Amino acid sequence: MPSTHRILLLDDDVDLLDRYRKALETMPTRPEIVTCTSGAKALALLESTPVALMVSDFDMPGMDGLQVFSIVRRRFPKLRYVVMMPTSDPAMRSRAYSAGVDLVWEKPASDEDLALFQSCIEGLVDNFGGGFRGIQHKSLVDLVQLECLSQSSSVLKLEHGTNCGRIWINGGEVIDAEVANLEGEPAFSELMRWKAGSFEMLPAEPDRHRRIDVSWQALLLDSAQAADEQLAEISTYDAEGTHRVTEALPSRLSEIETAAGVEFLLSGALPLPSELRAATPPPDAAAGSDTAVFQWARTTWGNLEAVGRKLGLGPLRQIEGIGLQRHVGMSAVEQNLVCLGLNRSLSPAEVREKTKQLSAA
C-alpha cells in the first residue's frame, strides 16, 4: 500500500476510532486506515510507517491534537494534518491554522456533514502529489509572478479583512483586476498594497474583457515603485526605547496619524522577553515625554503578552487605555509596536475602533 493512501487516525476513544475507520474506508480511493489512541503511539508508528494524512482529535489526555502536530510538523513535514474540533470555536480554529494545520474540521453531526468531511479527506489524499503549503509566507507579488511565469490562466480571489478583490490572469498575462470601485491598473496597484490576507485560485475566465494592456513585469515594477513612494516618515524608537530615530513605515499609518482625534503616533520594535526586566523608563526620558509613554507602552505590551502566553489566552491583539488627559491604543503592526495617543473626547468605543485600524494597516 503506497503511503499516499494511508491515513492515520488518532483519538483516545476506541469506539470513535472504529467509527472513523468505517466511515473513511468507504471512500472511493479505498485508503488503508491505521489507528492510534495516544499521541506518543502515533509518533512511534509514524517513525516506521509512511502515512499521507493524519486525522487527530483535538481534545485528548496528555498531548492534545496541536501538541502532537507541533512534533509531527517538525519530524514529518510532508504529512498532511487534520484536527477534529468538538466545537467551531473561531479562536481555536485560528490558532490551529496559524500553527500550520491543513484542515480544521468540526466533528460531523449529520449525514451531510459526514459526506462533506469524507470528500474533504478524499481531496487531501488525492492531491498528495504536490503543491506548496505555507503560502502565507509568500507575498502577493510572489503569487502573481508564479502564475505569470508558469503561463497559467486563473482568477486570484483575494481577501484582506472585509475587502475582497480579484486579479484575472490569462496565459501568463494579467488582463484585469477589480477591488471595491476600482478596476484595471488602479485596482491592481491597490491590491498590491495588501500585505496579508487569504487567496483562492478560481477557474480561468478566458472571455474576460481585457482592461490591463501592460506586461505583468511592468505592473509589478510600478507597484513596487508606488509602495516606495507611499512610505512615510513616522516617529520611531529603537529597541531600548531611548533614542528617537526616523524610520519609514507604511503610509496607512500616517493616514491614521492624521485622522481626527489622533494626537500622536509612536512606533518602535516589539519588546523582546529579555528586555522585560528593564521596566524603568530610560534616564533621558522625562515623565510625560513621548519617550516615556512609548517605553511604558513597550513594557506593558511585553508583560501582558508574557502573561497571556502563560495563561493560554491566545495572542495579544491590542491594548486600549482610557485616561484623564488622553487615551491610548496600541497594537502590533508587522514587527513593530504602534502606540496611538488619542484625544480624551473620544469614547471608549472610538478608542477601540481607532486601535483596530492599526492592526489593519
Place this chain on the structure above:
Amino acid sequence: MSLFSKSRPPSRQPKEPCLKGAFTIDARGRFISSTVPASFSAALQKELAGAVLKAFREAQAAQLTLTELVFEFGGLRVTAKEMRGGAIVFLHPKTPESQQAAAEPIST
C-alpha cells in the same frame, strides 16, 4: 447522527476552564474579592493582577493617568478599572456569541 460525537462524562468535555468573572485587588496586589472559577489557579490570577497593577503604576509614572485598561487577547478580553491604586478586573471570554453581541449597536 452522532457518528463522531463522543460519549464521555460531562466533566471531561470542557478541558480548558472558561475564564469568566471578575476580581478586585487592592494597591498591594491582595485579592479582596473574586468571582473567577476556582479552576483558574490563584497563582495565575495573581500573575494577571500583578501585570495589570504594574501597567497602571508605570503609566502614572510616565504621567499618563489611566482609569481603565482593556487587553484584547485571542480568547479573552480583560477590562481593568483603576480603583485608588487597586483595580477591579473583568474577564470576558471571547465566544462567537459574545463577539456578535459586541458588534451589535447599543441602543440607548
